[in-house]
Amino acid sequence: MRLTILLFDGFTALDIVGGYEVLANVPGVETEFAAARRGPVWADTRRLALTAFKTFDEIDRTDIVYVPGGPGVTPALNDPTLLDTIQRLATGATWTVGICNGVELLGKAGLLRGKQVTTNWVARDKVASHGAIVGTRRYVRDGQLITGAGVSASIDAGLFLAGLLAGEQVARTLQLGIEYYPDPPFGNGTPDTASDFAKSIVRQFEAEGAERIRSLTAPA
């Protein structure tokens, strides 16, 4: 079973790595990172790069197509090559996974009409504008579509899909492998119960995200 993780400039690394660390370790899953071009693709901080070892063109089909989010989603919504690749691979895949505001890309690719989904809490209205029914859960399945809330929710979504692929016993083993028995130092909750201060800062960060990544330079 083939897992294809799509990279684009300005992704958020944990959107990818949380799900990858689970799914790439499911027995029988062969993982590949793909982008428009081979080589390093820079994350939103411009300080981390993941390596694409395939181009979109080199991939005829896959079993699981995985689309992360990040501030790079805003420019990526106008990237026909990425959107066509998402649409093409999702059509042939058994599973389509969207994480965080990467779910917007699935919407723009025409994959969400009438679908139950979740997304980053700041992206709910944008995702709904593509015809999706947007909830607030950490991961949601609608048929062959799995969506995750923001960033670290990729871990929960990945474990959920691992359970579907390989059963609960394997998923629990993977959970132990990544020692995912979380204990957030400042407590748990929901995004909606976070402080107004935190919400206003994150909303601002999100609003300025596309401009910020344009202003940041990757190391020489």
Add this chain to the structure above:
Amino acid sequence: MRLTILLFDGFTALDIVGGYEVLANVPGVETEFAAARRGPVWADTRRLALTAFKTFDEIDRTDIVYVPGGPGVTPALNDPTLLDTIQRLATGATWTVGICNGVELLGKAGLLRGKQVTTNWVARDKVASHGAIVGTRRYVRDGQLITGAGVSASIDAGLFLAGLLAGEQVARTLQLGIEYYPDPPFGNGTPDTASDFAKSIVRQFEAEGAERIRSLTAPA
């Protein structure tokens, strides 16, 4: 403030990215990835590579030195260049961070004698053999040393350190930014309460890890 994340062949990606996603977004933190050589460094799956954009030699000092774990730790324990770099940078740094069995590398570098630490649950005896007092918590501070349990505990450890660097309000904002309100689909617990089946598989995976990464080939 400078955050230097050390890469070596066969690291576990989430050991890094969980902490990175928090710490690289603390205001005023400048993040760099360093390795023995520049360019892609392959994770334990041989399907993900992070880019090192500095060599160890190019770094005179840093404020936070961050050492991940993974199956690559076993061979890395015999890598004098990496161990010297850890020892040298930790000596001048304000904070030293070890995650998962990366804490063994801190021990081998002579940094743990008499120190309170945590580590991956399978690595506790090995870490204790370096003179550390090993607990079972998800993150532990002893003076300038922060250690995290396995893999995803890098998120909790990162948030804890973010609170020390920038205060609780900023750390809570970063928590909202990465939407870290975990809800593991198969429940929470501790590694010690996982099933015997899961524990035996993970122990075997850990025991065979160094051999496994030698047998895996990175994509051409």
